[in-house]
Amino acid sequence: DVELVQSGAEVKKPGESLKISCKCSGYKFTSNWIGWVRQKPGKGLEWMGIIYPGDSDTRYSPSFQGQVSMSVDRSISTAYLQWSSLTTSDTATYFCARQGVGRNVAFDIWGQGTLIIVSS
């Protein structure tokens, strides 16, 4: 079965760095874009960006460009989302998701989410 398993919840202080992970299994990792979606407490879904594991091509939403960094490690089929300096406004749940292919350009499989709390 296709599965995306994310790293656990984090509690961080403003200014700290963080890298969360999304371990993909059950399919060829390099064949599908992987996306990241933010959900602030009680709010809707925000599309952050996508990365293609085959060549690490990335497309960021203008709202998140320069705020986060996406990367992959093909050797362990894992995608990452990284912050160099967190702020309290980064408090949210972050989901990774696999993007389908062909006409199905949707997020067809989702990770369970990683809750990040940024507080002094």
Next chain:
Amino acid sequence: DIQMTQSPSSLSASVGDRVTITCRASQNINSYLNWYQQKSGKAPKFLIYDASTLQSGVPSRFSGSGSGTDFTLTISSLQPEDFATYYCQQTYSTPPHTFGGGTKVEIK
């Protein structure tokens, strides 16, 4: 960026009701429209792509329609497990592939 507007933002309905949710794009997106269901505290679940094609395993009481700028998600007979928040998403052309604001379906 393409903006996606859902209406209503919330609705109350009873089991067995027919429910319709609307999603409007700020420009023509052809049929590049997806629908997701999210239950409280869970990851979203993919329901429909290409505006009207059900993902494998999704009950047939769900249907999608529309093209261009106006789209609908219909649940023909609401079941207890359908109480959730529903999101549309456009995947037309280059990113960002924006989501709508969501529609919460609550028990009446």
